[in-house]
Amino acid sequence: MSVLPLLVALPFLAIPLVALGLRARPGAAPLPALLPLGLFLALLSLPLGAAFTSERIPSLGLETSFRLDGLSRLMALLITGIGAGIFLYASAYLKGHPALHRFLAVLTLFMGAMLGAVLADDLFSLFVFWELTSLASFMLIGFDHERAAARKAAQQGLMVTVAGGLAMLAGFLLLAAAAGTTRISLILAQAESISAHPFAPWIVLLVAGGCFAKSAQWPLHFWLPNAMAAPAPVSAYLHSATMVKLGVYLLARFNPAFQEMVLWQGLLTGAGGLTMLTGALLALRERDLKRKLAWSTVVALGTLVTLIGLEEPLAATAAVVFLLVHALYKASLFLISGIVDKKAGTRDALVLRGLARAMPLTAAAAALAGLSMAGAPGFIGAFAKDLLFTVQLGVPGLLPAIALVVNAAMVVVAGVVAARPFMGRPMEADREVKEPPLAMLAPPMLLALLGLVFGLMPGLISAALIEPAAGTILGRPTGVALGEKQGDELVLLLSFAALGLGVVMYLGWSRLQPRLAGQEWLDRYGPDSAYGEVLRAVSRTAVAVTRRVQSGSLRRYLALSLLIVFGGAGLVLVLAGGLAIPWRAAPVRVEQVLLVLLIAGGAAAAALMRALFAQVMGAALVGFGAGLLFLTLGAPDLAFTQFTVEVIAVVLLVAILARLPFRALDARRANERRNDALLAGLVGAVGVAVMFAMLSVPFDARIPEWMGQAAVPEAKGRNVVNVVIVDFRALDTLGEIAVLLIAALAAAALLAKRAGRKQP
Amino acid sequence: MKESLILRSSARYVLWTSLAVSLFILLRGHNEPGGGFIGGLVGALGFVFHALALGQGATRRVLRLDPLAWAGIGLLAAALAGLPALLHHGEPFLTQQWLAGTPIGTALLFDVGVYLVVVGFALAFVLPFLEE
Numbered sequence A: 001m002s003v004l005p006l007l008v009a010l011p012f013l014a015i016p017l018v019a020l021g022l023r024a025r026p027g028a029a030p031l032p033a034l035l036p037l038g039l040f041l042a043l044l045s046l047p048l049g050a051a052f053t054s055e056r057i058p059s060l061g062l063e064t065s066f067r068l069d070g071l072s073r074l075m076a077l078l079i080t081g082i083g084a085g086i087f088l089y090a091s092a093y094l095k096g097h098p099a100l101h102r103f104l105a106v107l108t109l110f111m112g113a114m115l116g117a118v119l120a121d122d123l124f125s126l127f128v129f130w131e132l133t134s135l136a137s138f139m140l141i142g143f144d145h146e147r148a149a150a151r152k153a154a155q156q157g158l159m160v161t162v163a164g165g166l167a168m169l170a171g172f173l174l175l176a177a178a179a180g181t182t183r184i185s186l187i188l189a190q191a192e193s194i195s196a197h198p199f200a201p202w203i204v205l206l207v208a209g210g211c212f213a214k215s216a217q218w219p220l221h222f223w224l225p226n227a228m229a230a231p232a233p234v235s236a237y238l239h240s241a242t243m244v245k246l247g248v249y250l251l252a253r254f255n256p257a258f259q260e261m262v263l264w265q266g267l268l269t270g271a272g273g274l275t276m277l278t279g280a281l282l283a284l285r286e287r288d289l290k291r292k293l294a295w296s297t298v299v300a301l302g303t304l305v306t307l308i309g310l311e312e313p314l315a316a317t318a319a320v321v322f323l324l325v326h327a328l329y330k331a332s333l334f335l336i337s338g339i340v341d342k343k344a345g346t347r348d349a350l351v352l353r354g355l356a357r358a359m360p361l362t363a364a365a366a367a368l369a370g371l372s373m374a375g376a377p378g379f380i381g382a383f384a385k386d387l388l389f390t391v392q393l394g395v396p397g398l399l400p401a402i403a404l405v406v407n408a409a410m411v412v413v414a415g416v417v418a419a420r421p422f423m424g425r426p427m428e429a430d431r432e433v434k435e436p437p438l439a440m441l442a443p444p445m446l447l448a449l450l451g452l453v454f455g456l457m458p459g460l461i462s463a464a465l466i467e468p469a470a471g472t473i474l475g476r477p478t479g480v481a482l483g484e485k486q487g488d489e490l491v492l493l494l495s496f497a498a499l500g501l502g503v504v505m506y507l508g509w510s511r512l513q514p515r516l517a518g519q520e521w522l523d524r525y526g527p528d529s530a531y532g533e534v535l536r537a538v539s540r541t542a543v544a545v546t547r548r549v550q551s552g553s554l555r556r557y558l559a560l561s562l563l564i565v566f567g568g569a570g571l572v573l574v575l576a577g578g579l580a581i582p583w584r585a586a587p588v589r590v591e592q593v594l595l596v597l598l599i600a601g602g603a604a605a606a607a608l609m610r611a612l613f614a615q616v617m618g619a620a621l622v623g624f625g626a627g628l629l630f631l632t633l634g635a636p637d638l639a640f641t642q643f644t645v646e647v648i649a650v651v652l653l654v655a656i657l658a659r660l661p662f663r664a665l666d667a668r669r670a671n672e673r674r675n676d677a678l679l680a681g682l683v684g685a686v687g688v689a690v691m692f693a694m695l696s697v698p699f700d701a702r703i704p705e706w707m708g709q710a711a712v713p714e715a716k717g718r719n720v721v722n723v724v725i726v727d728f729r730a731l732d733t734l735g736e737i738a739v740l741l742i743a744a745l746a747a748a749a750l751l752a753k754r755a756g757r758k759q760p
Numbered sequence B: 001m002k003e004s005l006i007l008r009s010s011a012r013y014v015l016w017t018s019l020a021v022s023l024f025i026l027l028r029g030h031n032e033p034g035g036g037f038i039g040g041l042v043g044a045l046g047f048v049f050h051a052l053a054l055g056q057g058a059t060r061r062v063l064r065l066d067p068l069a070w071a072g073i074g075l076l077a078a079a080l081a082g083l084p085a086l087l088h089h090g091e092p093f094l095t096q097q098w099l100a101g102t103p104i105g106t107a108l109l110f111d112v113g114v115y116l117v118v119v120g121f122a123l124a125f126v127l128p129f130l131e132e
Helices: A004-024 A031-045 A070-093 A100-119 A123-141 A148-179 A184-189 A191-195 A200-214 A223-229 A232-241 A245-258 A262-285 A289-309 A314-344 A360-374 A380-393 A399-422 A438-456 A459-474 A489-507 A509-517 A527-549 A554-575 A590-608 A612-632 A636-659 A670-696 A702-715 A720-728 A730-754 B005-028 B036-054 B056-063 B067-080 B083-089 B106-129
Strands: A051-057 A062-067
Touching: A004 A031, A004 A051, A004 A062, A004 A100, A031 A070, A031 A100, A062 A123, A062 A184, A070 A100, A070 A232, A070 A245, A070 A314, A070 A438, A070 A459, A100 A123, A100 A232, A100 A245, A123 A148, A123 A184, A123 A200, A123 A223, A123 A232, A123 A245, A148 A184, A148 A191, A148 A200, A148 A223, A148 A527, A184 A191, A184 A245, A191 A200, A191 A245, A200 A245, A200 A262, A223 A232, A223 A289, A232 A289, A232 A314, A245 A262, A245 A289, A245 A314, A245 A459, A262 A289, A262 A399, A262 A509, A289 A314, A289 A380, A289 A399, A314 A360, A314 A380, A314 A399, A314 A438, A314 A459, A360 A380, A360 A399, A360 A438, A380 A399, A380 A438, A380 A489, A399 A489, A399 A509, A438 A459, A489 A509, A554 A670, A590 A612, A612 A636, A636 A720, A636 B036, A636 B106, A702 A720, A720 A730, A720 B036, A720 B106, A730 B067, A730 B106, B005 B036, B005 B106, B036 B056, B036 B106, B056 B106, B067 B106
Parallel strands: none
Antiparallel strands: A051 A062
C-alpha cells in the first residue's frame, strides 16, 4: 500500500476540520498552514517512482492510479511549498473577515484537487481532480460575492475552463480508445503507436484545447486578468503559481507521446507565441499592479507552452527551470501587491510612490523578486533567461525577435511592479503606511530569497528537481546540468539587449502607458467582448424560444406533452412494425367479464359526465375495478397497492375540489372538446397498442420459475413479489425510492410557492 | 369537513389503528401479501384521514418531522442496508444479510426505508392541499 493516496486524501479529510474549527475559533487561522507544510516534507522524503493502483470497474478499464515521477514531484512540491506560505499569508490578509473559515476550507479543497491532478496516473482521476480545481477557482474568484465584478469574473473563469475541460474529456475518451488503457504511464509507454493512430490529430486538438483554456492561452487568455477580482493570496496561488500551470503540466505530461507530430509542435508554438505577444502588449498597457502581473503571467504561460512545443531537447530543461523560477517570483510579487494594496490603499502603478521608507522589508522582498524576474545575474531567473534565449535562437523564424521584445516587456513589468512603487518621494496616503505583520511578510520574502539561493547554488536543485522533471517531459534523460555554461556570446548579447531595451522602456513607461491605454479598439474587438456577445446571444435565443413555446396555458402544455409522448411512441411502434395482437387461449371467468364492464362503465362516466365530482368518481371506478381484476388474476399484492393508491387519490382529489374556487361546468368550446377527445383517443389507442406489443413478446417462463424456487432459500421469504422488491432487485428499488424523494422535493418547492410561503 | 364531531373525535384512533395495521403489513410482507410499499401507503392514509379531520397542522405536530425529512431518513436507511454486504464478505452492494437463523436482517431495514419514503412522499404531496 503506497502512501500516495493518503497524501491526496488528507486535504479532503481536513476540509470539515478547517471549516468548522475556524468558525468556532477564528484565532487558529494560521494553523491550517501546517497541512501543506507537512505534505511538503512528506513529498520530499518519498522516492521517485512510487505508484498506486486500485481497480474500480475493471470491465470498463476504470481505476484510480497515482504515480510520483520527476514532473509530478516538482509540481506537488510547488503546490504544497508555496501553499504553506499562501495559507499563512491568507490567515493574516483576511484576519477578521467573517468568511475566513470558508476561504481557507475552499483553499484546502483546491490544494487537494491540485495534488490529485498532478499525482493522478489515470485519465479519469486526472479529469475529476482537474474539474475540481476549476470549481474551487470559481468559489475563490467569487469569494467577494457581493461585488458584481467578482461574480462575473468567477463565472467567466468557470465557463472558459470547464468548456475546455469538456473538450479535454472528449480527447481523453479518444485517447483511452486509441491506447486501450486509461493508465497514463502505459499510454506514454506506447508513444509511437499513439501518434500514428488515426485519432491522434483529434486527441491533440481536444486535449490541447482543454490545456489552453486552463493555462490562458490565446485566444482563451482573457479570463485570467479578470480573475484578479480574487483576494491576493488566491491570485498568487491559483492564478500564477499552480492552477494555471496545470495546462502546461498536462501538455508536458503528454509531450513524450506527441512530440514528433507536426500538429503538436505547430499548435503549441503558434498559440504560445501569440499568447506571449498579446500578454506583453497588454501588460505594458495596464496600470493596476495585479492585472499587470496577471498579463505577465499570461506571457509566462505562453513561453512555457512554446518551449514544450519545441523539438530541441534543451527546451525541456528550459521549461522546467522557467516554471520553477516563475512560480517563485510571481507568487512573491502577487503577495507583495496584496501588501501594497492593503497598506497604501491603491494598486495604481502611476500613483504609488516612495513606499520603501515606510516598508523597507517589503521593498527588499520586492526587489529580490523583481531582479529574479528581470533575469539579473546571480538570480535563478538569469539561468532561465539564458536557457530561453539559447533554445529560441536555435529556432528559425520570428521566435528570437519575439523573445527579445517579450523579455524587454517583462523587465518593464518587473520594474513597474517591484521597483517603481517603492522609489522616489513618499506619496500622499490617506492612512499611515507601515510594514505588514510577519505572517504576511515572511512568505513573499522567503519565496524571493529562494530565487537568490537557487541562483547562487544551482547544485541544490539541478540533479534533484530539474533533471528528473525535464527527463519526464522529454521521455529520456536530458544530460543537462543547471549552472553549466549554456549558449554562446550571441545569447549573452541578446540577454543584455533585452535588459537594456527593457530599462529604456521602463524609464519611458509613464508616458507610454497612457498612449497604449488610449487604444480602445483593443478592448472593443478582443475575445473578452466576444465572450460577452456570445453570452448575450444565448440569452436572446432563450428568450425567443421561451416566448414561442411557453404560452402559459396549462391545457396547452398538457396537450403538447401527451401528443409528443404518445404520438412519438405510436409512430415508433408503427414504423418499427411493432403492431401485434396477442392471441392466447386462456379461460375467462364470469366475474372477470363483469369487472371489465365495470371498468368500461367508469371510464365512460369519467369521459361523459359534466360535473368534476362525478368525473373523479368515474375515474375511481376504473381504479377500483382494476384492483379487483388483479385479485381475480392471483396478484394480491398488486391489488392491495392499487386499492390504497386509489383511496389516497380520491381523497386528495376531493379535498382539492372542495378547496378550489371553480365549481362551474366545463367551459370548453365545441371544437376544443373535439380536439381533446381526439387526443384522448390517441393516448388510449397507443396505450393499448403498446400493451399488446408487450404481451406479444414471447414470455420467458424460466425467470419467474427461478424466482419462485430461489425466494425461500436465497432470500428467506415466501412472498416472491416482496423478495423481488427488497432483495433480488433491491438496487432498482433504491433507485425508485430515490426518484420518489426527488419528486417530493420538487413538489414541495412548487407547492410552497403556491401557498405563498417564504422561499428558502 | 372539520365540522363533523364524529370525524374529529375518531381521527386520533383511526390514525393509530391504521399505523398499527400498516406496520403489521410491513412486517408480514416478506411471507404474505404486504411489504414496505403497501404498508407505507396504508400508513399515509391514516395520516391523511387525521389531517382531513383535524387540519394539517395537527398532523404535522404528530409527525414531528417534515414528511420530506421522514422520506430522507427512509432513503438513508435503505442505502445503509446495502453496506454490511460490502464489509462482511466483499459481496456486491445490497446483497442482503441475515442474523444467523433469524428472519431479521438488512432486508427488513431496507423495507422499513421503503416504508418511510412512501409515507413521506405521499404526505409531502397531500398535506399542502389540506386545510390548516
